[in-house]
Amino acid sequence: xxxxxxxxxxRRHQWRRxxxxxxxxxxxxxxxxxxxxxxxxxxxQLSFESQLNPDSGFSIDNYRRLFGDTVFRKALINTxxxxxxxxxxxxxxxxxxxxxxxxxxxxxxxxxxxxxxxxAITALFAVALIFRLLLNDEKGLINYVLNGxxxxxxxxxxxxxxxxxxxxMAITWRWTGYNMVIYLASLQSIPxxxxxxxxxxxxxxxxxxxxxxxxxxxxxxxxxxVLSTIGTLQIFDEPYLLTRSGPSNxxxxxxxxxxxxxxxxxxxxxxxxxxxxxxxxxxxxSLLQFRIAQRGED
Amino acid sequence: xxxxxKIHRSLISLLVLTLILAACGSESTATTTSNTGSTxxxxxxxxxxxxxxxxxxxxxxxxxxxxxxxxxxxxxxxxDIGRTDVYDKLTSGLQAGGAGLPDVVAIESDRMDVYTSxxxxxxxxxxxxxxxxxxxxxxxxxxxxxxxxxxxxxxxxSGPTGLWYxxxxxxxxxxxxxxIETWADLIAAGEKILAATDGKTKLLPVDIVADDAGFxxxxxxxxxxxxFNSDGKINLTNDKSVQALTLLKEINDKGLVAxxxxxxxxxAATKNGDVATVPFGVWYSxxxxxxxxxxxxxxxxxxxxxxxxGGNRAANLGGSTLAIPAATKNLDAAWLFVEHALxxxxxxxxxxxxxxxxxxxxxxxxxxxxxxxxxxxxxxxxWKLFADEIKNIPAATYTKDYAKGQAxxxxxxxxxxxxxxxxxxxxQEAAAELANQTGREVAQ
Numbered sequence: 001x002x003x004x005x006x007x008x009x010x011r012r013h014q015w016r017r018x019x020x021x022x023x024x025x026x027x028x029x030x031x032x033x034x035x036x037x038x039x040x041x042x043x044x045q046l047s048f049e050s051q052l053n054p055d056s057g058f059s060i061d062n063y064r065r066l067f068g069d070t071v072f073r074k075a076l077i078n079t080x081x082x083x084x085x086x087x088x089x090x091x092x093x094x095x096x097x098x099x100x101x102x103x104x105x106x107x108x109x110x111x112x113x114x115x116x117x118x119x120a121i122t123a124l125f126a127v128a129l130i131f132r133l134l135l136n137d138e139k140g141l142i143n144y145v146l147n148g149x150x151x152x153x154x155x156x157x158x159x160x161x162x163x164x165x166x167x168x169m170a171i172t173w174r175w176t177g178y179n180m181v182i183y184l185a186s187l188q189s190i191p192x193x194x195x196x197x198x199x200x201x202x203x204x205x206x207x208x209x210x211x212x213x214x215x216x217x218x219x220x221x222x223x224x225x226v227l228s229t230i231g232t233l234q235i236f237d238e239p240y241l242l243t244r245s246g247p248s249n250x251x252x253x254x255x256x257x258x259x260x261x262x263x264x265x266x267x268x269x270x271x272x273x274x275x276x277x278x279x280x281x282x283x284x285x286s287l288l289q290f291r292i293a294q295r296g297e298d
Numbered sequence: 299x300x301x302x303x304k305i306h307r308s309l310i311s312l313l314v315l316t317l318i319l320a321a322c323g324s325e326s327t328a329t330t331t332s333n334t335g336s337t338x339x340x341x342x343x344x345x346x347x348x349x350x351x352x353x354x355x356x357x358x359x360x361x362x363x364x365x366x367x368x369x370x371x372x373x374x375x376x377x378d379i380g381r382t383d384v385y386d387k388l389t390s391g392l393q394a395g396g397a398g399l400p401d402v403v404a405i406e407s408d409r410m411d412v413y414t415s416x417x418x419x420x421x422x423x424x425x426x427x428x429x430x431x432x433x434x435x436x437x438x439x440x441x442x443x444x445x446x447x448x449x450x451x452x453x454x455x456s457g458p459t460g461l462w463y464x465x466x467x468x469x470x471x472x473x474x475x476x477x478i479e480t481w482a483d484l485i486a487a488g489e490k491i492l493a494a495t496d497g498k499t500k501l502l503p504v505d506i507v508a509d510d511a512g513f514x515x516x517x518x519x520x521x522x523x524x525x526f527n528s529d530g531k532i533n534l535t536n537d538k539s540v541q542a543l544t545l546l547k548e549i550n551d552k553g554l555v556a557x558x559x560x561x562x563x564x565x566a567a568t569k570n571g572d573v574a575t576v577p578f579g580v581w582y583s584x585x586x587x588x589x590x591x592x593x594x595x596x597x598x599x600x601x602x603x604x605x606x607x608g609g610n611r612a613a614n615l616g617g618s619t620l621a622i623p624a625a626t627k628n629l630d631a632a633w634l635f636v637e638h639a640l641x642x643x644x645x646x647x648x649x650x651x652x653x654x655x656x657x658x659x660x661x662x663x664x665x666x667x668x669x670x671x672x673x674x675x676x677x678x679x680x681w682k683l684f685a686d687e688i689k690n691i692p693a694a695t696y697t698k699d700y701a702k703g704q705a706x707x708x709x710x711x712x713x714x715x716x717x718x719x720x721x722x723x724x725x726q727e728a729a730a731e732l733a734n735q736t737g738r739e740v741a742q
Contacts, residue, residue: 070734137557158506158557158716246507247712263386265702266416268393 047272062273072274074249075257076281079233082168082253083285087228090172091179091221098183099209113184116177124174128241131170132157160250163243167251170238175231179224186220187213222293226286233282254278343371344631349388350404351381352561353584354618357649358404361639364648368638372631381561388413388623392420396625401632405451407442407617408524408696414445415698421450422622427633428452431641431659438693439658443619451619452640453658455649457579458684458691459515459613460599462586465676467574470494481545481603484575488554491574501554502575503567504546506715508560510707511615515577516542518613519602521692525703525732528695531741534707534729535722541605543714543721550715557716565589577602579615580684584653587674598676601687612690617658656684699736706732 006014022029050059066072101112119127134141135156143153156162194212203211214221236255239245245252245260254274262271350358355378362374377400379387384403391399392413405413413420428449432440439453461484468475471494473487488501504512517523520538527533549555556572558564567573569590576582586597601611620640622632639645646657647665657663668681710728713719729740 068734070731132559136559155557155716158712160717244508246709247716248709260705263389264382264705266389266393266412 043272043275046269047276049269051267051269062270063277065270066273066277071249071252072254072257072277075252075254078164078249078251079235079253081164082171082235083229083232086168086171087225087232089168090176091224091228093172094176094179094183094224095221097176097180098187099213101180102184102187113181116180118177119174120178122174124237125241127170127174128238131166131242135166157243158247160247163247163251167238167243170242171232171235174238175228179228182220182224183217186217190216218293222289225293226289229285229289230282233278233285254281339369339634340371342369342631342634344628345373346375346401346626346628346631346635348374348376348402348404348635349379349384349400350376351378351384353581353588353653354404354655356588357584357653357655358639360652361645361648364644365635365638369631369634372634374635385409389416391623392417396420396623399623399625401622401626401628402636403621403623404454404618405621407439407453407619408694408700410442410445410451410619410621411696411698412701413621414450418446419624422624422626422629422632424449424452424622424633427637428641434641434659434661436658436660436688439617439619442696451621452636454618454620454640455581455655456658456688457581457614457616458656458687459518459577459579459602459615460680460683460687461575461577461602462568462582462597462599463575464499464571464593464596465598466596467491467495467499467571471574475598475600478600478603480607480609481605484603485549485552485554488549488574489552492554497553499571499574500556501549501573502577503556503558503564503573504550504711504715505560505563505708506550506555506557507712508708510704510711512546512577513539513542513707513711515602515613515615516545516605518615518692518694519610520605521610523614523692523694524696525700525707526695526697526738527741529741530695530697531739532729532732532736533695533741534725534732535740539725540722543711543725545605546711547714547721555715569593579617580654580656581616582654583675583680584655588653594674595676597674598678599680599683601683610690610692612687612692614691614694617656650681699732699738702735703732706735 047062048058048060050056050061097116100106101109101116103109106112135143137143137153137155137158140156142156147153154162156166190213194216195208198208198212234255235253236259239251239253239256240259243251245256255278258271258274258278261267261274348355348358355376359376362376365374366372384405388399388403388405391397425448431452435453436456439456443449443451443453463475465475468487468491471487471491473490478484478487484501491499491501502512514524517539520542522533522536522538525532525534533539546555556567558567564576565585568576568586583599586593590597602613604611620636622629622636626632639649640657641659643659643662643665646655646659646662647667649655650657650662650665651667663685668685669679670681671677671679672681706728709731710724713724713727714721732738733740
C-alpha cells in the first residue's frame with residue numbers, strides 16, 4: 001500500500017534491496033538445484049518409466065513389480081527387524097551410559113565419553129574389516145575364545161540368525177556412543193534444582209529418573225528415535241561390508257537392494273521405484289513416531 | 299522426449315563425473331589428442347586409461363612396454379580398481395552417457411550381455427576395425443563379443459578349468475594325484491588330507507555366501523551352464539544342476555570346505571595351506587605365481603574330477619574381453635592398445651607366460667611355451683593339459699540376466715551349505731525367484 005507513495009527511483013532501490021539476499025543465495029540455490037532437487041525429481045520420473053520399454057511414456061510397471069517382488073519383501077522385513085530390535089537396544093544403552101557418565105562421582109569421565117564416541121567417527125571400512133576378522137568362522141577371535149571355553153564355533157556371518165545378530169551388534173557398537181553424546185548434552189541442561197527438590201521429597205534414584213530425567217528429555221528422546229529410525233531404514237554400510245547381504249539375502253536391507261538393482265543389475269528405473277518406496281516407508285514411520293510422542297504429552 | 303533425455307544425460311554425467319573424480323581422486327581420465335588419419339605409428343599420440351582387476355590388470359600392464367615400442371607416444375595407465383568396482387562404475391558411467399569412464403575396460407565375457415542389452419550403444423562398435431581378426435579367435439568367444447552383428451568387444455582369454463593342487467600336502471597325506479578320477483575319489487583324498495594335517499588343511503575353498511564358482515564349474519562340466527538354457531528359459535531344476543549342488547553339499551557336510559571371504563580369502567587360503575586344492579580357471583596360475591612365489595614347485599594341476607568314471611572333465615570358468623566405451627575421446631589409441639594386447643601373438647603370450655591368461659587368439663598357440671614344462675608347477679607341461687582340454691568344453695548359454703542368476707545362486711548355495719536345505723528344493727526356490735526377477739519361464 002505504501003509503494004504508491006514511492007518515487008520510481010525509490011521503488012527501484014527497494015526492489016534491488018529485496019533482490020540482494022537472493023543474489024547471495026544464488027550459488028547455494030544453484031548447487032542445491034543441480035545436486036539435490038534435480039536428482040530427486042529425475043529419479044521420480046525414472047521410476048515411472050518402464051525399463052524394457054523406455055519410450056512408452058508413463059508407466060507403473062516398476063511399482064507393480066515391486067509389489068510382487070519377494071526379494072524386496074525380504075529386504076523390507078529384514079530392515080524392519082533391525083529397526084525393532086536395534087533402535088530400542090541402542091537408545092536404551094545410550095541412555096544408561098549417558099546417565100552413568102553424567103555422574104559427578106565417576107572418575108575419567110572424559111576418557112570414557114571419548115571411548116564411547118570413537119566408533120561414530122571411525123572409518124566404516126576399517127570397522128567392517130575388524131568385525132569380519134573378529135567374527136570369522138574358523139579363524140575369528142570370538143570363536144577362538146568360545147572354543148577355549150568349550151563352546152562350539154558359531155558361524156557368525158554365514159548363518160541367518162547369527163548374521164542378523166552380528167549386524168545388530170555392529171550397528172549398536174557404531175551408533176550408541178553418538179546417541180549417548182546427544183543424551184549427555186540434554187542431561188546437562190536439566191536444572192539441578194529439580195533433583196534437589198525431589199530429594200527433599202524423599203525420591204530415590206529410580207523415581208528421579210522416571211519423574212524428572214525422562215520427561216525433561218522427551219524432545220531429545222524423540223529426536224534420537226526419529227533419527228535412528230531413519231538411519232536404520234536406510235542402513236547400507238554394515239550389511240554391504242560386513243555380511244554382504246548374505247547368507248541368502250538374510251541381511252539384505254532396502255538400501256543394499258537398491259544399490260544392487262541400480263549398479264549391479266543396471267536397472268535404474270526399478271531402483272528408483274525402490275527408492276521412492278523407501279521414502280514413503282520412512283515418512284510413514286517418522287510420522288507415526290511424532291504422533292505417538294504427541295499423544296504421550298497430552 | 300529425446301531432448302529431455304539429453305538434458306538428463308548431461309546432468310547425470312556431470313554428477314557421476316564429480317562423484318568418480320571425488321571417489322578415486324584419479325588424475326586425468328579423459329585427456330585427448332586427436333590422431334585420426336595418421337599412418338606412422340610414432341605419430342599416434344594420446345593418453346589412455348584402462349580399467350581391470352587383480353591379475354588381469356597386472357597382465358595388461360605387462361604388455362605396455364612392448365606396446366610403447368610400437369607406439370611410443372601413447373601413454374597407457376592401467377588402473378586396478380577391483381572387479382566389482384569396475385562393474386559398478388561401468389554401469390553408472392554408461393547410464394551417464396559415458397561420463398567418467400576409461401578408454402578401455404575389461405569385462406568378463408559372460409557379463410557382456412548385461413551391458414550391451416541395457417546400453418546398446420554404450421560400448422564402441424569395433425566391427426570395421428576388428429572383423430578381419432574373426433578367423434583368428436576361438437569361435438565361441440567371438441560369439442560372446444558379437445551382439446546383433448556388431449563387435450562390441452575383443453575376446454581376451456578363455457577359462458579352461460583345472461584342479462590346482464599342493465604336491466607336498468598330497469604327499470604328506472599319502473594321496474597319489476594320479477589315482478583321482480572322480481569327485482568321489484577326491485572327497486576320499488580330502489578326508490585323508492584333513493586327518494593327516496590335524497584338521498588344518500581342508501580340501502577346497504568356497505565363498506559360501508557370495509560366489510557360486512564351484513557350481514558354475516560343475517554345471518559347465520555337466521553341460522548345463524549357466525542358469526539358462528539355449529531357449530533363454532531358466533534351467534536350474536534339472537537333474538544335473540541338482541547333482542552339482544548336491545556334490546558341493548556333500549563336500550561341505552564332510553567338513554572339507556574352507557569357507558572363505560571373497561577373492562582375497564581364496565588367495566589367503568591358497569597361500570597359507572588352508573586348502574590342498576583350488577578348482578579354478580587356468581588364469582589362477584598367475585595368481586598363485588604372483589601371490590605365493592615361495593611355493594614354487596609345490597603346486598601342480600590336473601583336470602577336474604569327473605562325476606562318474608570316464609565322465610567329462612572339461613569345463614570353463616570365466617574368461618574376459620576388452621571393450622572400449624563409446625564415449626572415449628581416444629578411440630584410435632584405445633583400439634591400438636586392444637589390438638596389440640589381444641590380436642597379436644606377442645601381446646597375448648606376454649600375458650600367458652607371466653600370468654597364465656589363456657589366449658582366445660589362436661595363432662598365439664604356436665609359441666614354444668605351450669609345450670614346455672613350467673618350473674613353478676612341479677616342472678610339468680601344464681599348458682598342454684589346458685590346450686587339450688579346450689575342445690572338450692561343453693557349450694554354455696549366458697544372457698543379460700546372468701548377473702542376477704549369479705546372485706540368486708549364491709543365495710541358494712548358502713541355504714544349502716550353511717542351513718542344510720535340500721539342494722533340489724533350494725534350486726526350485728532359486729528358479730522361482732529368478733523367474734520373478736527376470737520374467738523368464740522356468741524350463742521343465
